[in-house]
Amino acid sequence: xxxxxxxxxxxxxxxxxxxxxxxxxxxxxxxxxxxxxxxxxxxxxxxxxxxxxxxxxxxxxxxxxxxxxxxxxxxxxxxxxxxxxxxxxxxxxxxxxxxxxxxxxxxxxxxxxxxxxxxxxxxxxxxxxxxxxxxxxxxxxxxxxxxxxxxxxxxxxxxxxxxxxxxxxxxxxxxxxxxxxxxxxxxxxxxxxxxxxxxxxxxxxxxxxxxxxxxxxxxxxxxxxxxxxxxxxxxxxxxxxxxxxxxxxxxxxxxxxxxxxxxxxxxxxxxxxxxxxxx
Amino acid sequence: xxxxxxxxxxxxxxxxxxxxxxxxxxxxxxxxxxxxxxxxxxxxxxxxxxxxxxxxxxxxxxxxxxxxxxxxxxxxxxxxxxxxxxxxxxxxxxxxxxxxxxxxxxxxxxxxxxxxxxxxxxxxxxxxxxxxxxxxxxxxxxxxxxxxxxxxxxxxxxxxxxxxxxxxxxxxxxxxxxxxxxxxxxxxxxxxxxxxxxxxxxxxxxxxxxxxxxxxxxxxxxxxxxxxxxxxxxxxxxxxxxxxxxxxxxxxxxxxxxxxxxxxxxxxxxxxxxxxxxxxxxxxxxxxxxxxxxxxxxxxxxxxxx
Numbered sequence: 084x085x086x087x088x089x090x091x092x093x094x095x096x097x098x099x100x101x102x103x104x105x106x107x108x109x110x111x112x113x114x115x116x117x118x119x120x121x122x123x124x125x126x127x128x129x130x131x132x133x134x135x136x137x138x139x140x141x142x143x144x145x146x147x148x149x150x151x152x153x154x155x156x157x158x159x160x161x162x163x164x165x166x167x168x169x170x171x172x173x174x175x176x177x178x179x180x181x182x183x184x185x186x187x188x189x190x191x192x193x194x195x196x197x198x199x200x201x202x203x204x205x206x207x208x209x210x211x212x213x214x215x216x217x218x219x220x221x222x223x224x225x226x227x228x229x230x231x232x233x234x235x236x237x238x239x240x241x242x243x244x245x246x247x248x249x250x251x252x253x254x255x256x257x258x259x260x261x262x263x264x265x266x267x268x269x270x271x272x273x274x275x276x277x278x279x280x281x282x283x284x285x286x287x288x289x290x291x292x293x294x295x296x297x298x299x300x301x302x303x304x305x306x307x308x309x310x311x312x313x314x315x316x317x318x319x320x321x322x323x324x325x326x327x328x329x330x331x332x333x334x335x336x337x338x339x340x341x342x343x344x345x346x347x348x349x350x351x352x353x354x355x356x357x358x359x360x361x362x
Numbered sequence: 363x364x365x366x367x368x369x370x371x372x373x374x375x376x377x378x379x380x381x382x383x384x385x386x387x388x389x390x391x392x393x394x395x396x397x398x399x400x401x402x403x404x405x406x407x408x409x410x411x412x413x414x415x416x417x418x419x420x421x422x423x424x425x426x427x428x429x430x431x432x433x434x435x436x437x438x439x440x441x442x443x444x445x446x447x448x449x450x451x452x453x454x455x456x457x458x459x460x461x462x463x464x465x466x467x468x469x470x471x472x473x474x475x476x477x478x479x480x481x482x483x484x485x486x487x488x489x490x491x492x493x494x495x496x497x498x499x500x501x502x503x504x505x506x507x508x509x510x511x512x513x514x515x516x517x518x519x520x521x522x523x524x525x526x527x528x529x530x531x532x533x534x535x536x537x538x539x540x541x542x543x544x545x546x547x548x549x550x551x552x553x554x555x556x557x558x559x560x561x562x563x564x565x566x567x568x569x570x571x572x573x574x575x576x577x578x579x580x581x582x583x584x585x586x587x588x589x590x591x592x593x594x595x596x597x598x599x600x601x602x603x604x605x606x607x608x609x610x611x612x613x614x615x616x617x618x619x620x621x622x623x624x625x626x627x628x629x630x631x632x633x634x635x636x637x638x639x640x641x642x643x644x645x646x647x648x649x650x651x652x653x654x655x656x657x658x659x660x661x662x663x664x665x666x667x668x
Binding site: 095098099102103106107109110111113114116117131132174175177178180181182184185186187188190193196197199200202203204205206207208209210211212213214215230231233234235237238240241266270291294295297298301302311312313315316326329333336337340341344348351352355356 | 481550644
């Protein structure tokens, strides 16, 4: 009797692993295919996406970077992402602290207004934004990408940091106050250094969302100001038909996020499944 | 749970001055108000105007909405969004539940690897995802090659250009992107289910289905709701994937979705007022459904834990 049960359990585990491995392969194979293709010649494509390249050709990356201008798109991406992540993180740390640690008149209403920003699709703001940026003379500048994304990131950031600060022990604040800190110093000298994990999660999530942002960039800017995803989607002409160069470009677009993900997976997953509604 | 207004004010330790809170919130709130709140209000306002985006707007009351009601393209786009709810939301949740139920029977090693791997499509740029799948679905791409290899030549077709199957092809990509998210959510939820409940079920002689039905599923209520909200929003908002996969809704209008229509109306056909009306309807649908589901979630939280 016991043997049968044991055998059944083993068989079931094996079946489970087999299924999981199939789905794991389905999830990551396409990216491996793209990566390998990025190092091939066009004539090697016939061997299928998962054949190893005969020699690892870096020319595809040079062509994508210079010929197809992905170097410039990369520059735009960095110019936009860095200020968005830094400013949004600082501003939402401050407001998250206020919402999480202080009770004040109107706090629930204000919080509700900010949570609204987690739910509205960018379609709901894009037309007036386009109009406003036009009248401010900011359309087709990096400001048109940075300011709205700081605002949208602020909504998630506030929500995230509020939850974090709510969970921090009050005694920390009490002790700091006894030592003579004021409200401002309590945040930056005491709580901020202790908030590394929550801040790290916030930073990697904001980085990913801003790096991958498509719609806003598509609408607001043209030419060299485009960031990597839009540059890739709108690539036309000679290089668009060159599969290995396209694969190299796609690798350039995804690599920064992949590298971050490899190091901080738990932060990504925790942030995205924590129930906060943002996409 | 709720405390009275005065009681809540009293909660602050004596050294905290409540009005300091406004100073901490203000810098972010100003930017947020300018670039999120004010635009939302303006979208609602513009939707009542006939406006090209350049000219002087003319007030036309609810004419945009009247036109919307009779706009076949809009209804078609909404239908496609609803179709994508099946692929972005319902199927990934079912698949996620299935895989999770397998994993809750017995302890397995190496779950962290599966979790991290299955989540990768979620963090990737949807443009890259779209380009990869455009190649996979290409006429001479790997999927058709595979079909030829296993002797199904008659199934070979340019998937994304096929009038019948393009929608299913786009949906498949959505399923591929979303099931990892659902699974990760459900695994996290299942780990929080009391082990004793499984033991009790086994002692009572429950089979795999009964165990799933009476222990795993009720324990995952919260996670299913969260997964539904996240994936439902993704299905209604889908833009990048369609933009890349079928070059904005082709063949014909077979994969056109609401956000693509909004983009075309507002930025290609210079009908900013009409586009605003569409955007508002879409937002109202999204916010209503999210709010209702989150309400459900909140209500469950108050109830007894399992």
